[in-house]
Amino acid sequence: MQTRTIGIIITVVGIIMLLYNSFNYVTTEKVVDLGPIQINKEVNHPLEWSPIVGVVLAVVGVVLIVTNEKKNA
Template sequence: MKLIGILLIVIGILMIILREVNFTTKKEVADLGPVEIKKKEQHTVAWPLYAGIGVAICGVVVLAGSSRKTA
């Protein structure tokens, strides 16, 4: 559980620092025998600041909960 908590904290911090991710995909538009027409499309995935803060807080809660000793 400690590993999951640490991973959530790291992912949450990365989400706070990197507010969006850009990537490019290639899409085939037409295939006319020996001639192929392809199109590059750019996509952006963005998330709000509170999502990263929430993930980091969940990681802290999981980490704190896993460090408690059960009787």
């Protein structure tokens, strides 16, 4: 893969991480299982990260793009 392509991908991921700094996913856990009777509960699992991570990724991506442009010039 070219450095420019990797830089663009990292920049886009960084911007997305800035816009969305957390998300949840839900799993179902079985609480009670008594023959035909089942009781389940949904459990939220939040994933959070600092916006600083998004800024760092965006800056690294831009640096990769710029350094690739300087090499090709």
